[in-house]
Amino acid sequence: MASYIAKRILVIPFLLFVFSILIFVLIQAPPGDFMTTYSAILAGSGSSLDAEQLDAMRVSYGLDQPLHIQYVRWIEKLLRGDMGLSLLYMLPNKQLIAERLGPTVALALFSFILSWLIAIPSGIYSATHKNSFGDYFFMVLNYIGVAIPNFFLALLLMWFFYVKFGWNLVGLFSPEFEAAPWSWAKFLDMLKHLWLPGIILALGGSARLTRVMRANLLDEMGKPYMVTGRAKGMSEWSLVMKYPVRLAINPLVSTIGNYIPQLFSGSLIVASVMNLQNIGPLLLQALSMQDMYLSGSILLVYCLLAILGTILSDLLLAWVDPRIRLE
Amino acid sequence: MDKKPVLSVRDLKAYFSLDEGIVKSVDGVSFDAWKGQVVGVVGESGCGKSVTMKSVLRILEKPGKIVGGEILLQKEDNPNEYIDLVKLPENGPEIRDIRGGRIALIPQEPMAAFSPVHTIGDQITEAIRLHRPVSKREAYKICIDTLHAVGMSMPEKRFNSYSWQLSGGLRQRAIIAMAIVSNPSILIADEPTTAIDVTTQAQILKLLKKLQQERDMTILFITHDLGVIAQMTQYVVVMYLGRVMEKGPVDDIFHNPKHPYTRALLDSIPSAQKTTKVKLPTIAGSIPHPFNKPSGCPFHPRCTKMIPNVCNIDPPAETVVGEDHVAYCFLYQNTKEVKDAA
Known part of the structure; x- marks a missing residue:
């Protein structure tokens, strides 16, 4: 190992x-x-x-x-650890990226965790209540989640919250924190603004994950170890939770690696629409301005994250699946 | 032998309603099993052996459903009273106590019967703790003892193994250990030796016989291997297309078979003694499609002794043809005497 x-x-x-x-x-x-x-x-x-x-x-x-x-x-x-100077901002690229990396990772992690929290339970429900009303309900919800482009969803929800509650959810910080140095209050302020883009990104991701979870679980629930478990006298619920759910999650773990770069690039459009000052809009600007050292540095950071994500998912998979760990 | 059977299946009917129609997988099966007896259930694939056994455990998968009959299990504290398993709610606490507790299953596929991501020990101790209020420590001890009892070497090491790390024979022993760990009175062995090689097969059969005698268990032994039946069982139930064709003591079934189907089955076993150059006889035709079951006796289209306008109208009734020996065949309907149809 x-x-x-x-x-x-x-x-x-x-x-x-x-x-x-x-x-x-x-x-x-x-x-x-x-x-x-x-x-x-x-x-x-x-x-x-x-x-x-x-x-x-x-x-x-x-x-x-x-x-x-x-x-x-x-x-x-x-x-030598020098990412060069941004021609556009006349600032070191390292500083530009470092400032925005925190919110970017926070948004990605938040929506990633949220999408799993939505996908796993609804996938389990759909598989155990196959072809029931609830299953179809989640299915419709999922198709909507996949079909609606997330920038459009972002616009809709921003409009909704503004009209209904008067919340202005544009941007990553409230105006008073915009230029302030990092502090606990600034962090809390960021969380207040992060939840909506987090949910928007999570919905798209969870829709796919739910379908995968449902399919995996249905597959596992047909396996002979289910008969063994029932014959032991296990209740259906504890049987499903202990064996097939555990096995159905394994393939999902291996998708984490692909999912992480997807989250970063997915957040680009949403972040541009919602004016979130994370890496996405910075990259977009750098590319359109041909600020090559800045865009090069950002893309290289993306690549590093993708590689680390793949390694992380491989390690996680080895951790949850003894068949991989012990080979 | 006790006067009353420990398990009595009476006129059991289990149907699968599919979009294409209803498949009558088990259509009126009756048999009894006494304490300490090994009952063989034999028949071709698809004859309803496994569905019968899943019905007994009440773990029939949808769209399968028990639509009639009784499955009577003798009460442990009072041998004169019976519980009808068909009447229990499918996932209720009573039937779950019986599953794995009083009636245990050795499932068909040893390769896939264990979860590949949980250790053998974890899955066996789980079976113990479902039926006995013991601590993890005690459960561990019971598990190790049981693994010893099924002849597994180094049980402490195997406890932490995964099923795919074991050889076929060891895996089968682990499954047997998991089945007997709560001291069931009835053990259902669903083709326990089909997936393993012949040498190991012999060892597993020997082990099952030993355990059965030590613990005075009743075993319902499902197989399509007549050789295994002869070796293991005292009583045999021959099934075809969801119905019992003939049932009786093992010697009578092998040496004095009554039903043409049983005879045909026995005739189609290759023999090591006979060195004739004659082709091995087979049963003519093939098993009818389950949606398209023949009327009357289900075997009549393939039967050499078919009586026209009799066999194809109504199913034959139970006819006693010897001591504890029953055939469902019109050839014996009128006279109870043993009559050689040839």
Whole structure:
């Protein structure tokens, strides 16, 4: 087991190296660079830079160098723990990302836990009450959850809460905490704003999870160990909870790895709609402005999270399933 | 032998209502089992053996349903009184006490009968604690003793094993241990040896016989292997398409079979002694589709001694053809004497 974990961890740097090349090439693929976008924006607002000034800035940012030189410079800095400077904000990328990583992870975790809390019980109910009214009720709810795009749901719910209760749930913090340093009060304020996007993201995820849970459980409930359990004299409820539920959850655990990056990218649209200052909108902005070092750094963080998520789900699976642990 | 049977199944009917129609899996089965007796239930696949046994335990899966008959279980404290298991609510506390407590099951598939993510010990101690108010520690001790009793080496080590870590034979022993752990008076063994190799099969049969004699258990032994029947049982019930064809003491069934179906079954066993170059006889035709059961005696379309306009009209009644020996066949309806139809 220890060697298995070590192997998984040792492979991370190699994977990140491969991903870094891919990310860099993809970001550089669209025509133009940051200076092109920058001058276009300036031109839009009336002022302008002449070609000489632009070229001077290109040289100072190193944008005049060929692709591979730029890459080597970037990776060299990354290895020293420096993510470079955002051309757009004129701030270190590390600082920009670090500020927003907390709320991003908090939102992802919250909606992840919530989606499991919704999916497992409703999946169990649907499977044990197959084809009953409740089963169909959850099924309809799930299809709605899958079918409604989450940004639309976000708009609907924001409107609903504003009209009905007068709550303004836009943004991640109340105005008074916007610029304040982190404190307990600021954290509580964030939670007050986080629950709605959390629920919106959880609904979409739980809809799929419920269907998977129901199908897995129905599958498990047909297994011969159910006959054994009944013949022992177990009550139906404790039998279902102890054996098939336990086994039906195993495949779900293996999906955690895929689910984590999905949560981050899923939160991008919702976060943009709800004006949440997490990583999603930052990435969107960086990409559209061709702020390549910022977007590169964010994407690399995403990749790292995806890899860690996969390792985490593998470890969890080994923990819950002895067939994997003892092999 | 006691005067009264410990279990008496009377005219049991268990039907499955499917979209396509009703399948009468068990259609009027009656037999008795006495204390300390091994009763063999034999028949082809789909003849209703397993459904009968699941009905006895009241664990028939939907859409299966018991629609008639009685399953009488002798009361432990008063041998003159019986409980009708059919009348008990399906998941009520009374039937759950009986399941695993008085009537235990050795299930059909040893490979899948245990949960793969719980240890053997966990699943056996669970069976103990469902029926006896003992502490975890005591349950552990009972479990280890029982694993010893079924001939498992190093029971302390096996306690923490998972079913898939054991060989087929050991797994079967663990299942037997789980079944007998609450000292049931009746053990239902549903084809306990079909999934294991012949050498292990012999050991398991020997073990079952030993346990049965030590504990004076009644075993209902379900199989389609006539060799196993001959070796293990004292009384045999022959089933075909949800009905009993013939039942009687094992010697009578093997040496003096009455029903043409029993004869046909016995004729189609290959023999090591006979070295004839003649083809092994088979029963002509195939088992009818369950939706399309023949009227009258279900065996009549394949029977060589079919009496036209008799066998295909109404099902034959029970006819006594010897001591404790009963056949359901029109050949013996008029005369109770043993008559050679040939």
